[in-house]
Amino acid sequence: MIRSELIQKIADDNPHLYQRDVERIVNTIFEEITNAMARGDRVELRGFGAFSVKKRDARVGRNPRTGDSVEVEEKHVPFFKTGKLLRDRLNGK
Numbered sequence: 001m002i003r004s005e006l007i008q009k010i011a012d013d014n015p016h017l018y019q020r021d022v023e024r025i026v027n028t029i030f031e032e033i034t035n036a037m038a039r040g041d042r043v044e045l046r047g048f049g050a051f052s053v054k055k056r057d058a059r060v061g062r063n064p065r066t067g068d069s070v071e072v073e074e075k076h077v078p079f080f081k082t083g084k085l086l087r088d089r090l091n092g093k
Contacts, residue, residue, distance in 0.1 A: 003030075037078060047085035054079045 001009075007026050011019045036043050037053050044050040058074040082090075 047083050049080055049082040049086055052079050053077070
C-alpha cells in the first residue's frame with residue numbers, strides 16, 4: 001500500500017471527513033514519526049511495532065567491482081521491530 005492508497009482508504013471509511021483533511025492528518029503523522037526519529041527518539045505504536053534509529057560504526061568496505069578498500073562513514077539507519085500482535089497476525093495465529 002502506498003500513501004495515496006492509505007489516504008483513499010481512510011477517506012472511504014470516514015465519509016464525514018474531507019479527503020484533504022485526511023491527507024493532512026496522514027502527512028502530519030508521518031512527519032511526526034520522521035521528526036522524532038531524526039531527534040533520535042523511539043516511536044512505538046502498540047500492537048504494530050516500534051521505529052528506532054540504530055548507529056552503524058565506520059568501517060572499511062570493499063568495492064565489489066574492483067576489490068579496492070573503501071572507507072564507509074559512520075551512519076544512522078532507521079530500524080523497525082514488529083509488535084507481537086502484528087507478528088502473530090502475519091503468522092496466522
